[in-house]
Amino acid sequence: MKCISSLRMKAIDRNCECLGLLLIQLMENAGAAIAQSVREKLESGRVLFIAGRGNNGGDAFVAARHLAGSSGYIVKLILLGKARDIGTKEAFHNFSLLKFSRVEVIEITDSSQLEAEASDWYSEADLLVDAVFGTGIKGKIKEPESTAIDYINREGRAGKTIISIDIPSGLDPDGGSFEKAVHAGLTVTFHRMKAGLMSEKAKEYTGIIRVAEIGIFADAEQYTGPGDLMTLNRRESSGHKGDSGRILVIGGGPYSGAPALAALAALKAGADLVTAAVPAHVAEIVASYSPNLIVRKLSSNILCPEDLSILLDLINSHNVVVMGMGLGRAPETLETVRRILPFCRKAVLDADALAALSGTIFESLAGNCDLIVTPHAGEFALLRDMRTPESQDSCIKAVREFSEKEGVVTLLKGKIDIISDGKQTLLNRTGNAGMTVGGTGDVLAGLTGSLFSRNPAFLAAACAAYINGAAGDLAFEKAGNGLLATDVLEKITEIIKEADIG
Numbered sequence: 001m002k003c004i005s006s007l008r009m010k011a012i013d014r015n016c017e018c019l020g021l022l023l024i025q026l027m028e029n030a031g032a033a034i035a036q037s038v039r040e041k042l043e044s045g046r047v048l049f050i051a052g053r054g055n056n057g058g059d060a061f062v063a064a065r066h067l068a069g070s071s072g073y074i075v076k077l078i079l080l081g082k083a084r085d086i087g088t089k090e091a092f093h094n095f096s097l098l099k100f101s102r103v104e105v106i107e108i109t110d111s112s113q114l115e116a117e118a119s120d121w122y123s124e125a126d127l128l129v130d131a132v133f134g135t136g137i138k139g140k141i142k143e144p145e146s147t148a149i150d151y152i153n154r155e156g157r158a159g160k161t162i163i164s165i166d167i168p169s170g171l172d173p174d175g176g177s178f179e180k181a182v183h184a185g186l187t188v189t190f191h192r193m194k195a196g197l198m199s200e201k202a203k204e205y206t207g208i209i210r211v212a213e214i215g216i217f218a219d220a221e222q223y224t225g226p227g228d229l230m231t232l233n234r235r236e237s238s239g240h241k242g243d244s245g246r247i248l249v250i251g252g253g254p255y256s257g258a259p260a261l262a263a264l265a266a267l268k269a270g271a272d273l274v275t276a277a278v279p280a281h282v283a284e285i286v287a288s289y290s291p292n293l294i295v296r297k298l299s300s301n302i303l304c305p306e307d308l309s310i311l312l313d314l315i316n317s318h319n320v321v322v323m324g325m326g327l328g329r330a331p332e333t334l335e336t337v338r339r340i341l342p343f344c345r346k347a348v349l350d351a352d353a354l355a356a357l358s359g360t361i362f363e364s365l366a367g368n369c370d371l372i373v374t375p376h377a378g379e380f381a382l383l384r385d386m387r388t389p390e391s392q393d394s395c396i397k398a399v400r401e402f403s404e405k406e407g408v409v410t411l412l413k414g415k416i417d418i419i420s421d422g423k424q425t426l427l428n429r430t431g432n433a434g435m436t437v438g439g440t441g442d443v444l445a446g447l448t449g450s451l452f453s454r455n456p457a458f459l460a461a462a463c464a465a466y467i468n469g470a471a472g473d474l475a476f477e478k479a480g481n482g483l484l485a486t487d488v489l490e491k492i493t494e495i496i497k498e499a500d501i502g
């Protein structure tokens with residue numbers, strides 16, 4: 001069964017919100033699913049919800065309200081904490097609605113109060129619903145949560161049904177480890193199976209697992225969105241120069257603008273140090289574009305094998321190589337690209353560097369070098385030696401299969417970008433028709449390299465596609481179809497700042 005990580009789930013929730021499907025709507029559906037599970041387990045009787053102050057508790061507030069509206073149930077709810085300490089506006093809103101429902105509520109702040117005031121609530125209940133923690137658990141379990149879990153388990157041992165919301169409280173949703181956890185008879189988890197529920201150790205705690213649909217729509221999961229950016233590693237606030245990425249851009253020769261755009265985009269996306277290694281006759285031109293660039297002059301007018309020793313030194317002192325922009329396709333240039341690749345640990349290959357990739361090169365690099373390729377449809381056709389399909393579904397299949405076969409991450413650029421590592425695939429629809437202007441692909445390559453220095457290849461490529469397109473959309477507001485690659489470059493920081501990932 002396909003599992004989902006708690007981080008990915010959070011990204012999807014955020015993407016839903018950005019598309020207009022609010023968390024409170026998902027919470028309503030989650031709570032309704034829990035109420036229905038209670039009804040299926042208990043025809044009538046006393047139901048006790050034990051709720052924490054997070055959104056797992058929020059699901060319980062909704063479920064309690066729904067159940068209290070059905071005849072035959074006496075519903076009580078213990079809130080572990082004070083109402084004012086409820087952590088999210090959605091959970092707080094649903095808690096506030098309980099005063100109009102027939103739900104008796106008690107607020108408990110310490111374990112002695114749990115014993116003195118809520119012990120009877122536990123013992124008289126026919127069924128208990130565990131909403132102490134869901135996917136938001138962190139660190140050692142504090143009080144009164146720890147005692148609340150012990151009390152739930154005591155009632156479980158007495159033969160009562162325990163239903164856990166999303167995950168038995170205490171269990172790590174991803175690894176499945178725990179210090180203590182609720183022993184549930186039924187776990188109702190939302191949207192997708194969580195990896196932690198499937199671990200060997202977790203099995204005796206989850207009881208039967210039911211996956212409930214809560215209305216998340218496919219677009220939030222299939223397309224990149226601000227939620228995906230949230231899952232990127234942040235720059236270390238206490239880091240040293242170079243900790244947030246040292247990027248080596250290898251490009252230029254017939255052209256000078258392309259490597260400069262890639263290098264500046266890498267800087268704008270947060271890399272600490274960017275070196276552009278460019279053929280001799282464009283070195284001064286590239287340096288003149290910006291004082292932010294470190295330019296290393298290569299030996300000739302094009303990239304050639306004589307540059308190998310200087311390049312191998314540079315590769316060793318950088319953590320990502322971004323190669324191809326404006327290199328041209330002279331045979332000695334393509335040969336140099338091929339000879340450099342085995343020395344790269346992480347590389348983004350764009351434009352002319354893609355023309356150097358043929359035959360079994362990917363196979364020979366497997367395990368050594370983490371690769372992202374960023375072709376457009378024409379370059380993708382050359383890479384596969386096959387026409388790029390017209391229909392989107394066939395294209396997605398082709399990108400997925402190519403990535404799996406060659407062991408690379410592919411970012412196929414187009415009206416809708418397709419990003420795949422062979423297992424995961426995402427689409428990106430930010431961007432606009434104005435971005436067909438020259439240079440926006442160079443910006444994307446630099447952005448990708450920058451994010452790749454701090455993140456896994458697939459996430460870096462997907463988020464770079466999103467940021468590049470979103471920056472292009474901002475640029476379009478001012479410049480329309482006359483936008484330039486430098487306009488896109490200027491907007492990168494706005495997107496990154498807005499997403500709070502800088």
Ligand SMILES: NC(=O)C1=CN([C@@H]2O[C@H](COP(=O)(O)OP(=O)(O)OC[C@H]3O[C@@H](n4cnc5c(N)ncnc54)[C@H](O)[C@@H]3O)[C@@H](O)[C@H]2O)[C@H](O)CC1
Binds near residue numbers: 009013058132141143
């Ligand atoms: N798409 C979905 O799947 C949806 C899921 N929902 C539910 O939301 C929870 C996750 O909610 P979150 O607010 O992120 O976290 P929790 O409620 O699990 O916990 C946070 C809560 O607990 C406190 N806390 C954390 N660690 C500890 C500890 N060691 N000791 C004591 N207290 C701790 C923390 O301070 C917070 O107060 C998910 O599981 C689903 O149930 C949404 O409702 C709908 C969408």
Ligand SMILES: [K+]
Binds near residue numbers: 056131133164166168
């Ligand atoms: K729970």
